[in-house]
Amino acid sequence: METNVVHKTDWLLAIEGKVEPDEVRKEREKLLRRFTRGVKLPGFRPGKAPVSMVAARYAEDVKAELVEEFASRAYREALEDKRIRPLSQGRLTHWNFIEQDELRFEVEAEVMPEIEVRGYRKLKLEPVTKPSGDELVERHLETMRERSARFEPVDRETREGDYVRCDYSVYRDGKKQDKQTGVLVKIGDRENLPQINAALVGKKVHEIAEAVVRYPDDAGELAGREATFKFFIHEIKERRLPELSDEFAKETGFETLQAMRSKLASDATEEAERIMQERREDQIFAQLLELHPFDPPPSLVEERIRYLLVRLRIPDTPEARQEVEPKAAEHVKLDIIIETIAEKEKISVSDEELEAWFAERAERMGIPLPQAQAIWRREVAMNEARRRKIIDFLLQQAAEGGLIVYPDSH
Template sequence: MQVSVETTSTLGRRLKVAVPADEVEKEFNARLQRLSKQVRLPGFRPGKVPLKMVEAQYGGRLMDEVAGELIQNTMHEAIGSQGLRMAGDPRVQRKTFVRGEQLEYTVEFEVYPEIKRFDLAGTHIERPQVTVSQEDVDRTLETVRKQRATWKPVEREARLGDRATIDFVGRLNGNEFEGGTGSAFPVVLGSGTLIESLEHGLVGAGKGESRHVTVTFPADYRHATLAGQTVDFEVKVIEIAEALLPEVNEAFATELGVKDGNVEQLRAEVKANLEREAAARARAVLRTRALKLLLEANPLEVPLSLLEAEIGRLKAGDVNTGTIQSDDASYERRARSRVALGLILGEIIRNRGLAPDPARTRSRLEEMASDYESPQEFIQWHYAKPERLSEIENLVMEERIVEDLLVSAQVTDKTMSFQELLKIDAVLQ
């Protein structure tokens, strides 16, 4: 087999492959012999049809089958012989195939980019150090109180924090649009349930009052049809109600699961929960910072086939959640980052010969399961199918890689409040 390789772009390769004629002929004759034992023609006993007659009737089909199988059997061998690792699906073109001649074809594909940095030596990362305060506990309890608020109708004008029950009709360019109307719709003013300018446009309105509110949606609004658009809303206020918040007392504590209703015990449990949340978020921030530095240390041109596939996955996910973006550039940016990171982590795993650690995977599953009412069912559900378990194995593998990266970097602790920690983006874009 003769193989030559041509570089078509940074990652693009084109291989020209020639399979010797004698190998082609050998495969063709073998197939012809097998077929002759199955063919039935009038005047001949089964298996006794002359090869020339079989070839005359089925030769063209056999040639196509032989070419297809030889390409499949030789393509990966040819790629491997050049020391190349193919990324994505190849594109194969076959030259006109003539009996008695060698089989020639070209295969075009992309290769994986070279990963040069496997550590973070010479970099600096700040690790959040957070102490949960009593103010954080108070703030959380206030949020819980608001979630359990009861509502008392009032006759005064609406204020931020009130619940307004409204009928509304929105018109885009003079036309009503899907999702732009509502009847007896309750909204807490200032809660962000509706777009902010619409909620604030109802402040000061009284029961029975109708208002015209013009709203301009943000350019990055989650619904593409409304992004950057100006919409006119006609709103009628049906009712205004103010929130009555429960007192933080024994009954409140009991309702939240403290058996003896001890308020101090409730506060202690809230603080413990916030501390767990702070620890988890601090780890997420540290992970994000480490992986971002790893990406910066390995500027890659990613294979186009992998990039397009990832963009498709991101868009499909947004379609399912109804949050499709109008800006294709944002999809490409996110997809490029994800593909590059996946390639880098995959190469680190391959380079270091890493494999899933069953004990660590089990421990991680048990930690995750503790947040569920039936921890054992959560664990068994993941072990029931390999693809579910592999998600946890990959997570654990990534955590292990991040730990190694942090060893190679200079890590210093940065003291901050819990509220400051919440403002830090813990998601790698």
């Protein structure tokens, strides 16, 4: 059997196979003997039917298994010989028998891109601005107010940002298809269809809002169809934030508003350093992406899209996926670039460094070290610690506001 490995894209590998007629016939004979032992044909005892009859009866099954055998063998051998890291199972894309039983086939597999990292010892860091401690304190106070917001009934027409408690029905082709009662809807929420948000504005309690919508082209069996939504409004609520006061501070666990501000100011110092570190890392990441243009594997991008949607608490919709996909692709590419640099620089994590990583996590979370070690599996912790070490290595190669060029730069 002859095989040829072809990279169709950065992440798509094709294994082309060619099997000579003699080899095909030998393998077919082996398969037929195996089939014969396991089948029972009318008039013959199990395993005693003539091979010629078995070949005629199970011709397509034998052919399919024959192709599968050669394709699987070619796939395994290619992975071993070329030291390929597959991200998916091999997929037989096409096959055919040509003159005199010669078999030709192709197997595709998604693989980890092989990139040549360069320029990572010449990265440039511009000075970063330290965030204002006062601004961070005010931002945290506003976040705490948002979390303590109250929903209070109002007697007026609805506005964008209001919440309405309502019943709604959905009609398609003149028939009621769905009905929900006691639903709380935020007017202007991006999860709502635009027509629904528009219809709910300017209504009063006990009025009906009606919206006619056309489902988008990616809505499956509903694509292109129209539906009418009818909302009966029971109650209008306005979201109100609490005033900053000693009373509010006590509700959140502080004696006074001043005590709350003092604690937030103390935390802001550490947060400012973290933000500056993130801004430096963002500079490094942007340069690495520019230096290494390649297409990331779709399966890894899909996995990261799902992760981001869950982390950001965004519903899994086509619009949301389109929004987060560029960031997901960047994350995957950075992971591949950083891992490749680590392999090239032979960066690893010692047991002492791993223990230090656990200790730092325990201190940050205010928990005992054994508890931190129980939260993170050792393998996960090792990967996190290694990634941190690689990023620190890259930051060390750059200088604030300048350019470091090493004699052995890549």
